[in-house]
Amino acid sequence: SAAEWGYTKRNGPFTWAKNYPTAAGIRQSPVDIDTALATSDSSLESKPLRWKYVPQNTRTIVNSGHGWRVDVDSEGSELVGGPLEGTYKLQQFHCHWGSSSDKGSEHTVDGQSYAAELHLVHWNSSKYADCGEAADYPDGLTVLGVLLKVGAKNPELQKVIDLIPSISHRGEKTEVKEAIDPAKMLPKTLSYWTYLGSLTVPPCNESVTWILFKEPVEVSEEQLAAFRSLRCYKRGEECPCDEVDGLLISNYRPTLPLGTRELRECGS
Numbered sequence: 001s002a003a004e005w006g007y008t009k010r011n012g013p014f015t016w017a018k019n020y021p022t023a024a025g026i027r028q029s030p031v032d033i034d035t036a037l038a039t040s041d042s043s044l045e046s047k048p049l050r051w052k053y054v055p056q057n058t059r060t061i062v063n064s065g066h067g068w069r070v071d072v073d074s075e076g077s078e079l080v081g082g083p084l085e086g087t088y089k090l091q092q093f094h095c096h097w098g099s100s101s102d103k104g105s106e107h108t109v110d111g112q113s114y115a116a117e118l119h120l121v122h123w124n125s126s127k128y129a130d131c132g133e134a135a136d137y138p139d140g141l142t143v144l145g146v147l148l149k150v151g152a153k154n155p156e157l158q159k160v161i162d163l164i165p166s167i168s169h170r171g172e173k174t175e176v177k178e179a180i181d182p183a184k185m186l187p188k189t190l191s192y193w194t195y196l197g198s199l200t201v202p203p204c205n206e207s208v209t210w211i212l213f214k215e216p217v218e219v220s221e222e223q224l225a226a227f228r229s230l231r232c233y234k235r236g237e238e239c240p241c242d243e244v245d246g247l248l249i250s251n252y253r254p255t256l257p258l259g260t261r262e263l264r265e266c267g268s
């Protein structure tokens, strides 16, 4: 089969369009947030973004081979308001990071990278039956993006990090026993930028309304190091990628042009 996509020279972001043509589209993510281009929009201010999560519904954490991912039972969750029409439900959350903390976020702000970026993936439950179906429609998904910068240890993310040793290799998964509250991983101030974009991994579906919070949240260097200890290959198999020891030291996609898309902001 075609070499699985990844983040190395051989199978990285600049090769994805070969097997996933949408990756070469004009509504791709991430993008650089040129703050001077952002337009504030009274309709966003008038409909505050609101979310409700059920910490007990965080089910499993898996090593996808491209990072860690916490899968959630969508029932009981909801995200409404801001740029969104209808109700979106939480499906999963995951992170992107770099080989050192001077890079690793997917979105950049006025050209500045952060150390990592947390993505909370939601699907439009007002119009579609599940996340898989929603991913095929332009209004199907919403991802809340949180920029992560080096600082204090993040207690909520520590619950994820404590599970990483049990999912060290690709395909390994484990139950999340201690409830993780996604709401506790969001910044205090809720100002955000929003624009229409895509998944940042193949097949790069152009079905995401991006909502990127302006205020970064802190994680510690040790926590970032734990992310980089994940391996991209299955236990007992050869390491297919040419990363050092098959360690997932970097899993962020470089930015794509915003093009003629509108970039709106809410809050200072």
Ligand SMILES: Cc1cc(=S)c(O)co1
Pocket: 094, 119, 121, 143, 199, 200, 201
């Ligand atoms: C559905 C999905 C969305 C993003 S942003 C990602 O990295 C993986 O999967």
Ligand SMILES: [Zn+2]
Pocket: 094, 095, 096, 119, 200
């Ligand atoms: Zn992502």
